[in-house]
Amino acid sequence: MKMKALQDLDIFVRTVDSGSLSATARALDITPAAASAALKRLEAELGASLLVRSTRSLRLTPEGAVFLEHCRSALATLQEGQHALATGRTQVQGVLRLAASSDMGRNVLLPWLDAFQALHPQVRFRLQLSDRLANMYSEPVDAAFRHGEPPDSSLVALPVAPNNRRVLCASPAYLAQRGVPQKPGDLTQHDCLCFMLGGEVNDRWSFFRDGKEEAISVGGGHVTNDGDVVRRWAIAGRGVAYKAWLDVAQDLKAGRLVALCTEWQTEPVPLYMVLPDRRQLTPALRLLREFVSQACLDLQAAQ
Template identity: 75%
Template sequence: MKMKALQDLDIFVRTVDTGSLSATARALDMTPAAASAALKRLELELATPLLVRSTRSLRLTPEGAVFLEHARLALSTLGEGMQALSTGRHQVQGVLRLAASSDLGRNVLLPWLDDFQALHPQLRYRLTLSDRMANMFSEPVDAAFRYGKPRDSSLVALPVAPDCQRVLVASASYLEAHGAPSAPEELAKHDCLCFMLGEELNDRWTFSRNGQALTVPVQGGHVGNDGDVVRRWAVAGRGIAYKAWVDVAQDVTQGRLHVLCPGWNTEPTPLYMVLPDRRQLTPGLRLLREFVAAACAALPTPPTHNKPSQRPFIAEKTPRSRHGQ
């Protein structure tokens, strides 16, 4: 491909990202007419319109949306190759556009990303936090950290913490006031902190023991659509939460939360790095995945039995229902 065509690709991608042909022209120190000519040249080469343009707005055509991700990948690959040639060795640098769930991102990934960036100072990252799974084919995200395999089978899910499971947790203040459930069935007598994603309410918690599965309907006075809010409620003593171990391992280690019903098996919730295409696993993302996987592996394992010294695990009071009965 000629360098002129590569410049046209760059103009196309920049115009989509900025939403403005004029802004792209200013950024590249060229006239709007030259930028417009580049887009027309690219569309002529592809024999298809990529953008619908008017005096006030522009939008991708369906064909343009498909071509956009291929253009991004081509420019990214070319950039890496040019950098490797110019330095004589491969440099890990650039911007990593990452997405993560709220709790994982704020309380776990943030300090890990700081440590990772200290090792690779030429890398920068943009972090988007949302419990909604990003559309990785239309949103500016290179990789997302998510629990559970994505429903979209076209996405690539690379394991980061494949053995992660949920744990029942509550604070010392809640347990001293309400007692600790000795089995999942007793959750019906407790305030349970439920997470809601969209219209889907996670109010049926699954456990197993001796090969027998048990699903427990739960309810309580607090329902949130943000995983970090649910964790904060648990730390504040508002009720019992059912959280991924990676999210609460530090809280348990530092005594803010305590694990309940440790004799029961809980829901597996493996953590993955999700990519739209395996070819987009750049050296920077590969190193980040290895770093986060090592950090997850270094976390302590959940308690497997009650320790007498951990007083909050012992139900010293008769458990009360959420209605005070």
């Protein structure tokens, strides 16, 4: 990419952020006419209108909104490269906008992000926690940590913990009161804690043994759309949960929860780092993925 094209990208991003073409021109010490020419040149190159401009205001077109996020990512990557050349070493920096599920984010990812930031103090995080799947194209998210492959096949899913599986578990207090299920079929006699996403309740749990699948329809009085609430209910003795192992690994180690029916194989829930485009895998995101992958392996080895 030519240097002038990079300057045009910078002018576009600065104009959106400032809301003013004149302000961008003053900040870069160029004339408003030169800034306007840069935007027109960029639009001509793309064959699309990026901004709707009037004498008093400007706003992004739908095409401009999509292109803006790619510009930010590209410019951030270039800045990291320039900094690495200037310092003579690879030092990642910038803001990483991440999304994660509620329990994965709160109970697993948070301390790992703190540890990563201690190694790379120039990195900052903006973390969104929600069990709703983030729209990677319209929301300000660089990467999302998600269990299972994304339903949108156009997204890039990079494995972080490919061997992660669900674990059937309950608290010692619940098991002392209600008994220990010996096989998946016994779950019909127990209170099961169900997760709901998009109005659909996950109340059919699958187990595997000797090459055969046994799917059990479970029930109980506790259903939630927050995965961390399922975990908290299980610890409080409200019933049996079927959680991703990573989300409850520390609870199992501490004895707050007990794994059940361990002779049966459970459903796979591999953890991925999900990106809208492989080109958005910046050096900082690449290092973070490697760091979290190793942390998952360390956690598994410690069990």
